[in-house]
Amino acid sequence: MAKARKVPAIIDNPMSFCPGCGHGIVIRLIAECLEELEQDQNLIFALGVGCSSLLGGGLVTDRLHCPHGRASAVATGMKRVQPENTIVAYQGDGDAYSIGIAETINAAYRNENFTMVAINNTNYGMTGGQMSWTTMPGQVTTTSPLGRDCEITGNPLKFPELVASQFDVAFAARGAVTSPKNINKLKKYIKNGLEAQINGEGYSVIEVLSPCPTNWKLSPLNSMKRIEEELIPYYPLGVFKERKEN
Amino acid sequence: MDVITVKEERCKECGLCIAHCPNEALSFSDRLNSAGYKPVQVDDAKCIKCGICYTMCPDGVYEISHNGESGGED
Numbered sequence: 001m002a003k004a005r006k007v008p009a010i011i012d013n014p015m016s017f018c019p020g021c022g023h024g025i026v027i028r029l030i031a032e033c034l035e036e037l038e039q040d041q042n043l044i045f046a047l048g049v050g051c052s053s054l055l056g057g058g059l060v061t062d063r064l065h066c067p068h069g070r071a072s073a074v075a076t077g078m079k080r081v082q083p084e085n086t087i088v089a090y091q092g093d094g095d096a097y098s099i100g101i102a103e104t105i106n107a108a109y110r111n112e113n114f115t116m117v118a119i120n121n122t123n124y125g126m127t128g129g130q131m132s133w134t135t136m137p138g139q140v141t142t143t144s145p146l147g148r149d150c151e152i153t154g155n156p157l158k159f160p161e162l163v164a165s166q167f168d169v170a171f172a173a174r175g176a177v178t179s180p181k182n183i184n185k186l187k188k189y190i191k192n193g194l195e196a197q198i199n200g201e202g203y204s205v206i207e208v209l210s211p212c213p214t215n216w217k218l219s220p221l222n223s224m225k226r227i228e229e230e231l232i233p234y235y236p237l238g239v240f241k242e243r244k245e246n
Numbered sequence: 247m248d249v250i251t252v253k254e255e256r257c258k259e260c261g262l263c264i265a266h267c268p269n270e271a272l273s274f275s276d277r278l279n280s281a282g283y284k285p286v287q288v289d290d291a292k293c294i295k296c297g298i299c300y301t302m303c304p305d306g307v308y309e310i311s312h313n314g315e316s317g318g319e320d
């Protein structure tokens with residue numbers, strides 16, 4: 001039997017992401033989960049600065065464009081003041097893990113009761129492709145023109161693994177948007193994160209390996225191939241911290 | 247009756263749906279939309295309404311309705 005499919009109302013608008021950009025897939029999954037959990041009208045997004053900000057153009061829901069890197073601190077405040085609302089921090093790798101690493105880690109460290117979705121496209125997409133803490137070893141960016149030299153920069157950050165092993169968080173996982181199978185798995189992770197928040201279990205993070213065809217200078221299909229062949233071996237997919245009751 | 251709808255104006259010609267369609271029902275048309283992209287077209291005789299194109303599309307181009315209903319869980 002055929003499956004009925006319709007883009008959720010809160011994001012059923014044209015979006016200005018580049019062709020083949022993963023942001024569009026991820027935001028649809030978040031909105032589908034919110035709809036299924038009946039939270040789509042009970043939601044505040046804390047949007048990071050980056051191509052995540054482009055969401056603002058098509059999203060019909062409460063949201064705040066947060067100071068760069070600080071969306072997890074803003075989400076903390078939102079949830080503490082408005083605990084009945086569902087709060088989603090939506091941030092890029094540059095925003096969450098480089099510029100705002102202190103705020104991001106502190107929210108996880110305190111097990112704040114909100115959900116962060118981190119779009120890891122291994123660069124600062126919006127500003128033309130600079131190196132971030134998740135840029136791969138040897139990856140050429142505008143600020144690592146000879147390829148990232150980890151001797152100087154340190155190694156690419158694995159945030160879900162870090163918080164799962166060091167902090168008492170509710171749920172931590174990494175997914176990818178490379179295939180229907182991976183997208184369906186990612187949706188389950190996002191739903192688990194949101195359910196953890198609704199049940200008051202605490203902090204959840206879902207990182208997504210997501211293509212940035214424009215700055216990677218690859219076609220949309222070859223960008224997905226790069227994730228499969230180059231990123232997933234370094235950034236494994238799966239759940240790093242399972243919810244306690246599951 | 248299952249119906250697949252294509253919002254041509256939203257298509258950015260990325261090709262992700264075409265690459266994953268299990269039945270080769272999708273191709274780019276010869277037309278241009280107002281953004282200058284050649285939007286996808288569906289060969290309805292080949293389409294099995296599986297929804298994979300909806301799943302892959304970053305730009306909300308597809309809708310698949312089943313007996314007049316659309317949306318809902320897996």
Ligand SMILES: Cc1ncc(C[n+]2csc(CCOP(=O)(O)OP(=O)(O)O)c2C)c(N)n1
Nearest residue numbers: 049050051068092093094095123124125126
């Ligand atoms: C305080 C401040 N510093 C720098 C910038 C410039 N800036 C805008 S977006 C961005 C990086 C975004 O990268 P990421 O979070 O990875 O998001 P992406 O665009 O890749 O999705 C930077 C440095 C800014 N807007 N504000």
Ligand code: SF4
Nearest residue numbers: 017018021051125212
């Ligand atoms: S620059 Fe990269 S992340 Fe930003 S919209 Fe374009 S493809 Fe997406």
Ligand code: SF4
Nearest residue numbers: 267293294296297299
């Ligand atoms: S619904 Fe399935 S068969 Fe039909 S065009 Fe989409 S992917 Fe192809």
Ligand code: SF4
Nearest residue numbers: 257258260261263303
């Ligand atoms: S995935 Fe969407 S935007 Fe990309 S070619 Fe297919 S319909 Fe167009």
Ligand SMILES: [Mg+2]
Nearest residue numbers: 092093123125
């Ligand atoms: Mg980025």
